[in-house]
Amino acid sequence: MTPLIDPFARAISYLRVSVTDRCDFRCTYCMSEHMTFLPKADLLSLEELDRLCTTFVRLGVQKLRITGGEPLVRKELPEMIARARAKEGVEDVAITTNGLLFARRAKELVEAGLNRVNISLDALTPEVFARITRGGKVERVLEAIEKALELGLHPVKLNAVVIRGMNEEEVVPLAGLSLDRPLHVRFIEYMHLDNSDPEAYRRRFVPGKETRARIEAVYGPLEPVPHDPTSPARVFKIPGAQGTVGFINPVTEPFCTHCSRLRLTSDKKLRPCLLTDLEMDIAWAFAAPEPVEALVDAILIATNRKP
Numbered sequence: 001m002t003p004l005i006d007p008f009a010r011a012i013s014y015l016r017v018s019v020t021d022r023c024d025f026r027c028t029y030c031m032s033e034h035m036t037f038l039p040k041a042d043l044l045s046l047e048e049l050d051r052l053c054t055t056f057v058r059l060g061v062q063k064l065r066i067t068g069g070e071p072l073v074r075k076e077l078p079e080m081i082a083r084a085r086a087k088e089g090v091e092d093v094a095i096t097t098n099g100l101l102f103a104r105r106a107k108e109l110v111e112a113g114l115n116r117v118n119i120s121l122d123a124l125t126p127e128v129f130a131r132i133t134r135g136g137k138v139e140r141v142l143e144a145i146e147k148a149l150e151l152g153l154h155p156v157k158l159n160a161v162v163i164r165g166m167n168e169e170e171v172v173p174l175a176g177l178s179l180d181r182p183l184h185v186r187f188i189e190y191m192h193l194d195n196s197d198p199e200a201y202r203r204r205f206v207p208g209k210e211t212r213a214r215i216e217a218v219y220g221p222l223e224p225v226p227h228d229p230t231s232p233a234r235v236f237k238i239p240g241a242q243g244t245v246g247f248i249n250p251v252t253e254p255f256c257t258h259c260s261r262l263r264l265t266s267d268k269k270l271r272p273c274l275l276t277d278l279e280m281d282i283a284w285a286f287a288a289p290e291p292v293e294a295l296v297d298a299i300l301i302a303t304n305r306k307p
């Protein structure tokens with residue numbers, strides 16, 4: 001096994017794989033209304049995921065997060081999870097989902113070996129939620145959260161991106177979800193991922209500090225909670241709460257020092273860092289005569305290029 005260590009001595013312990021670019025929502029901060037998507041045949045196949053998992057094990061990476069787009073729009077998701085978990089050395093398989101299809105498919109995902117789920121929830125007020133997601137129904141996401149708790153997934157994390165003029169007032173009720181249930185609500189600073197209209201981005205950006213102040217104005221000072229130093233979230237708790245409240249501040253407090261991740265995009269490009277445009281096309285490696293060896297090389301190169 002070759003441990004995956006980058007030039008800054010950061011161990012890569014975690015791979016985030018996007019299995020589709022499609023989604024059944026159109027969140028305003030993530031997608032435009034009229035998207036064109038990759039042909040389905042170009043997405044990661046089950047066999048390719050299998051090769052990727054063999055590669056991870058070879059490189060000592062134990063954790064896999066499946067994301068998208070929306071991973072649940074891939075019918076084969078349970079099979080993907082099962083194949084990943086079947087590899088000796090893959091300890092933990094998680095998904096990040098918008099929750100729309102989760103409640104109805106959760107049981108098969110858990111039976112396939114799903115360990116953890118992050119569910120995105122940007123607002124509790126139905127109208128605000130519908131505005132952000134361009135028509136999404138918040139009840140479906142709340143059902144997803146209930147289902148995840150009922151099936152004993154642990155921890156259940158909720159992700160909220162905070163956007164000025166949209167949902168900055170929702171952060172108080174969202175934080176309140178952590179009071180009497182073991183829910184871990186994380187507030188994420190809006191990132192300027194598509195580089196369009198910098199002025200509009202600046203207007204919509206809310207610093208994590210402001211979000212925290214809004215929550216503390218209602219619930220009082222948050223208590224720090226010890227947490228995994230490689231996690232991007234700074235974690236706190238409302239005194240007496242069962243769950244936690246976390247802040248992921250990639251813009252005002254970049255967590256590069258502890259970054260332990262690599263990402264594979266849905267068009268099979270490795271991205272060593274989310275905050276730069278750096279990417280390496282590795283589609284060829286899946287089709288190489290010795291795909292695992294080719295993938296190991298490609299991943300080592302990407303790791304070496306982590307800024």
Ligand code: SAM
Pocket residue numbers: 023029030067068069070071096097098118119120159160161188189190191192193
């Ligand atoms: N569709 C799934 C979901 O929404 O959870 C998984 C993919 S989504 C791209 C993964 C996460 O990225 C979500 O929590 C989403 O809110 C977050 N996200 C998307 N665009 C973002 C942006 N511009 N800034 C910060 N977070 C963003």
Ligand code: SF4
Pocket residue numbers: 023024025026027030031068069070098120
């Ligand atoms: Fe993007 Fe996820 Fe929203 Fe879909 S649900 S538009 S992938 S943030």
